[in-house]
Amino acid sequence: MAKLFWRPFPCPDYDLEGTESWLEAMAGRGYFLRKARFGLAGFCKGAPAPVRYRLNATRGTVLEDNWSAPDGEEAALSAAAGWHCVCARGKFFIYACGDAAAPELHTDPAVQALQLKSIRTDAYAAVGTALFFAAFYPLLWFHGRMWRLLAALPQYLLALGLVSALGLGLALCRALYLWGLARRLRRGQAPVRGVRQRRRGLWLQGVQAAQLAALALLAIALFARRGVPAAQPLPGYTAPLPFATLADLAGGGTVEWDEEDNYIHNTVTVSRTLTAPAVYDFEQHAAIRQEGRPVLRGGLYVDYYETRWEWLAERVARELRAGWLRPGDAAPLTLEGIDEAWWTDAPYGQLLLRRGCRVMSVTFFTADGRGLTLAQALPVFVERFLAG
Amino acid sequence: MPKKALESLTESMFYVLMTFSAAECCGAEAAQFVAARTGGALRLGPATLYTILAKFLEVGYLAETGVEGRKRTYAITAAGRAAYTAELARLQRIVADAAAAAALPYAAKALPEGGGAHGEAVLAPLPLP
Numbered sequence: 001m002a003k004l005f006w007r008p009f010p011c012p013d014y015d016l017e018g019t020e021s022w023l024e025a026m027a028g029r030g031y032f033l034r035k036a037r038f039g040l041a042g043f044c045k046g047a048p049a050p051v052r053y054r055l056n057a058t059r060g061t062v063l064e065d066n067w068s069a070p071d072g073e074e075a076a077l078s079a080a081a082g083w084h085c086v087c088a089r090g091k092f093f094i095y096a097c098g099d100a101a102a103p104e105l106h107t108d109p110a111v112q113a114l115q116l117k118s119i120r121t122d123a124y125a126a127v128g129t130a131l132f133f134a135a136f137y138p139l140l141w142f143h144g145r146m147w148r149l150l151a152a153l154p155q156y157l158l159a160l161g162l163v164s165a166l167g168l169g170l171a172l173c174r175a176l177y178l179w180g181l182a183r184r185l186r187r188g189q190a191p192v193r194g195v196r197q198r199r200r201g202l203w204l205q206g207v208q209a210a211q212l213a214a215l216a217l218l219a220i221a222l223f224a225r226r227g228v229p230a231a232q233p234l235p236g237y238t239a240p241l242p243f244a245t246l247a248d249l250a251g252g253g254t255v256e257w258d259e260e261d262n263y264i265h266n267t268v269t270v271s272r273t274l275t276a277p278a279v280y281d282f283e284q285h286a287a288i289r290q291e292g293r294p295v296l297r298g299g300l301y302v303d304y305y306e307t308r309w310e311w312l313a314e315r316v317a318r319e320l321r322a323g324w325l326r327p328g329d330a331a332p333l334t335l336e337g338i339d340e341a342w343w344t345d346a347p348y349g350q351l352l353l354r355r356g357c358r359v360m361s362v363t364f365f366t367a368d369g370r371g372l373t374l375a376q377a378l379p380v381f382v383e384r385f386l387a388g
Numbered sequence: 389m390p391k392k393a394l395e396s397l398t399e400s401m402f403y404v405l406m407t408f409s410a411a412e413c414c415g416a417e418a419a420q421f422v423a424a425r426t427g428g429a430l431r432l433g434p435a436t437l438y439t440i441l442a443k444f445l446e447v448g449y450l451a452e453t454g455v456e457g458r459k460r461t462y463a464i465t466a467a468g469r470a471a472y473t474a475e476l477a478r479l480q481r482i483v484a485d486a487a488a489a490a491a492l493p494y495a496a497k498a499l500p501e502g503g504g505a506h507g508e509a510v511l512a513p514l515p516l517p
Contacts, residue, residue: 072458077434107433108400115439
């Protein structure tokens, strides 16, 4: 079998005019198409010759057997007219004809427009799908946590947004091209082949490659958990924290950590991102002992964000409060030096404080329910938050 | 169930229906018939012919009557014949209109109030030199 020279197609599979123009130019340089695989064209080398290439939309689906090769009647009619199907690419069969006297494959542009109808319908449906994944799906999926994700994992959110936006852009380009082509065909204008058509698809291929690369990088990063901070055990964690812990609430003492299981953890996750210089996810279950006896036993969960912009902190605060068990029960507080404060004590104490770009949501409970109340602990939380 | 009928027939489609209204035949014979009938003025490209055959099968203008290897034979249906007859009548009316217009002495031609013979808008005649 003759050696194949592989070249990337310079235009998307639906770009009928670009593909036909490029293949004819390649034949003029002695490269004749033999195969098409994964966006690559396999050529065999020969003496340059004028060969016409035409794309003919397939009528089948991937589940039918007329997907990879034209059916018998189509092949017979084409062969009788001097055309042969070289290979399939996307939803098109690529036909070639070296006989200049042979009739065109398509002699009626309006009929060709009719033939492209299912491909156009697919393209319009693809715009709908891309729109769903670029706009509505994130709204549904990220609803209630988008701003927190933007603060804690901005690189993933931005990469996902980029991939979705590129996908939507590409789907729109495809739909617009096919719509425009069908309109011209219906007006009786035959497809145009030339240098301009060859080059037009190049940037689209570039965008498609960028989208695939971004998607691959995103998948690799997610798989490797790059940029996702790891939780550190609290026992032994000595760095200062910008908020009060159980020991601060008790006014000092020794910490006796509760034994960890599926529900009880003593961890802190600290991260620094492009959009938030400090993000803490803190979870503490412990008893505080003073002079050998326990003075406070309970749990403390803190979500703390120091964002780069105040508007982001405001939105993060709103999301944090919306995530409370009973956000409707939350009551506003007026505290000196605090821009925004909310609290509730049912079924357990929850407190939200925001000052400028810093925001903190606290969930606090004591083990027997009769210990320190949130109202009593409030001054300590506020003092440490302001000092932090 | 056949899909919605075609809104209009192109010249190629009309000739294909004409072929099958004359006789039951296969695609290649239809292409030869059209080329012969038009004196070579209209040659149906294979993709055009194949698309028309597929579309006519889809809308119920043609029915497959036999398969012999890669050759399929088709016959026109009542719906196909009706579509052909309607298009033929439309074209005959156009030709008749054109003939009638040509027969009128241009300068003496009196345009009917508000439009042509079929109620369509007509342009005012240019003044003769």
